[in-house]
Amino acid sequence: MRPSPPAPPSLLLPLAAALLAGLALWPAVGLHPLWWWAWLAPVPLLCLAYGAGTHQARGLTMLAAGIGVSVNAPYFALLMPLPAVGLTLVAQTLAWVFVVGASRRLVVRYQAWWTVLAYPVLWTGLDTLEAAVLPDGNWGSLAYAQVAFLPALQLTSVLGVAGLLFVVALVPATLALALTYGRQLRQGWRAYLLTGLVTGGTLAYGTSRLQNAPAPSGPATTFGLVAIDEGISARTPAVTRATIEQQYARHVAALAAQGAQVIVLPEKIASLPPAQALALQRQLSHLAARQHVWLASGVVEETAPAGRNLLWLFAPTGARVATYQKHYLAPPERGLAVGQAYQVRQVAGATTGLAICKDMHFAALGRAYGQRQVAAMLVPAWDFGADRYLAAGMTAVRGVENGYLVVRASRDGLLTVSDAYGRCLGEQVSAPLPGRTLLVRARVGPPLATAYTHLGNGLGWLCVAGGVGLLLLGRRARRPVPSIGSQPAD
Incomplete structure (x- = not known):
């Protein structure tokens, strides 16, 4: 009687492990x-990849990463059509597959201590x-998860987000190597x-x-922030529009009465054709002069052929002293014109810059x-x-990188003031x-000089070059070290 062939190994356990590894990414x-959790979340995924064969590792990584990035699918659906949501999730999944897969190739092939650098270098470069x-x-970026962890966040003042991401990725890479290889890892x-x-x-x-931060110097300035989630458009009923405008005026007056010298209103408090935008501009000008405050407000001018997302800055005299146009547009506003110029003015005795929302998500700006x-x-x-804390946190990072105070007033978000730390x-x-x-x-003294402002993202681009080198090294034909032959060959 012929013996029956051995049953194929069950995929149930690896699939369950991939599910758990994907769910572990959600809080990060x-x-x-x-x-x-961002320091630990990738560990299960890396262990899963390091301990599986090449093809299985790729499939399990794709499954786990797809589950992980899906946590933001409802948010993406607010910003873009469903096909774009799908493409975004696929792109994010493939980024994880690429980084984890390339790291695995080096780890399994060389099984040496220096392969711990593969995962952080590749992530930072990408x-x-x-x-x-x-x-x-x-x-x-996982680096932005560290906004609440101030001791780690200070590294951005030297090496930017790239430096912080490198450290945050280095820790799980090391833990995964230790759990997978233990003492068998060479050196x-x-x-x-x-x-x-x-x-x-x-x-x-x-x-x-943080402990040795000097006491804030410079003149003390009182900032007032106002946000009403509803906005104004040409189609807004007259009664509703009047209510919103009157409420902003009441808030500005109340803050001025409490000593506010600089008051910031949100982006797009109104989106109007030129004639109506000009009328709103006059109202805000009179409001600033009447309350004798610096007043910053966002508005969209619906000009042809493309509208402009603007920030108007009014002096206490009522004069409009600056108009800033948004540089980086969110997905729903990609039809608007893109700004190029920077605006810096002396506001309440301090050198002050102007930006709008998404602009501050970009380290270059x-x-x-x-x-x-x-x-x-x-x-x-x-x-x-839903993204209020992440958006405000990303903006606060720019202040740490470059040593300045950030005053941010958001509709459907947070009103925040954060310092240079x-x-x-x-x-x-x-x-x-x-x-x-x-x-x-808050006291707004001279800006706090930082290494990042002077040096820029040198580490990030070094990781781009190092990542290319690691990818080439991973393509070299070399078998795993015999002493750890139990590990899957690449």
């Missing part, structure tokens, strides 16, 4: 990420390229020592920077203002509710009519 890559070429930049102690030194050095630097030695940024914004000086959630306000008094 979602819209309100947990900073401490993140740098995304920030430079994609219309949404490196939105969702593994070097990998563990390197990670300990880099992580410890990062936290020691950040803690020291934040650094451009740092090079112009601004002490504060006024940022009208409009978020999408990322410390939140005030926060309030926006609301529908009658809206919400925030009053914060």
Whole structure:
């Protein structure tokens, strides 16, 4: 009697592991990420990939990554049509497949301590390229999950987001190697020592920077922030429009009575054709003069052939002293014209820059203002509710990178003021009519000089070059080290 062939190995366990690895990513890559979990979340996925055969590892990584990035699918559906949502999720999944797969190739093939660098170098290099070429930049980078962890966040003042992402990725890469290979990893102690030194050095630097931060100097300025979630358009009923305009005027008057010198309103408080926009401009001018305050407000002029997303800045005299046009457009506004110029003015005695919402998600723009030695940024914004903490956090990072105060007033988001160390000086959630306000008094001294402002994203581009080298090294024909032959060959 012929013996029956052995049963094929069950895929149930690997599939369950992929499901759990994908779910483990949710708290790290979602819209309100947990900073401490971002240091651990990739570990199950990396262990899964390192311990499987080549083809199985690729399939399981794709499944786990797809599950992980799906956490943001409802949010993407608010911004873009369903086909674009699908393409975005596929692109994010493939990014994980690429980084994890290329890291696995090096780890399995060479099984040496230095392969711990593959995962952080490749992620940092890819993140740098995304920030430079994609219309949404490196939105969702794991580095932004560290906004609430101030000791780690201080590293951005030296190495930018790239440096922070490198450290955050180095820790799970090391843990995955330790769990997969243990003592079998050749000279593994070097990998563990390197990670300990880099992580410890990062936290020691950040803690020291926070503890030794000099007392704020310069004149004390009182900032008022106002947000009403409803906006005005040409189709808004006259009664509703009048209510919104009157409520903004009441809030500005109330904040001025409490001592506010600079008041920031949100992005797109109105989207109007030129004649109506001009009428609104006159109202805001009179309001600034009547209350004797600096007043910044966002508005869209629906001009032909393309509208403009603008920030108007009015002096206490009522004069419009600056008009800034948004540089980086969100998906729903891609039909608008793109701005190019930077605007810097003396506001309440401080050198102040102007930007709108998504502009501050891009390190290049934040650094451009740092090079112009601004002490504060006024940022009208409009978020999408669910992303309020992530959007405000990304903006606060620009202040740490370049050493300036950030004042951000958002519809469907947060009213926030953060300092040059990322410390939140005030926060309030926006609301529908009658809206919400925030009053914060802060000293706005000279900008805090940072290495990042002077040096830029050198580490990021070094990781791009290093990543190319690692990819070429991974293509070399070399078998795994015999002493760990139990690991799957590549």
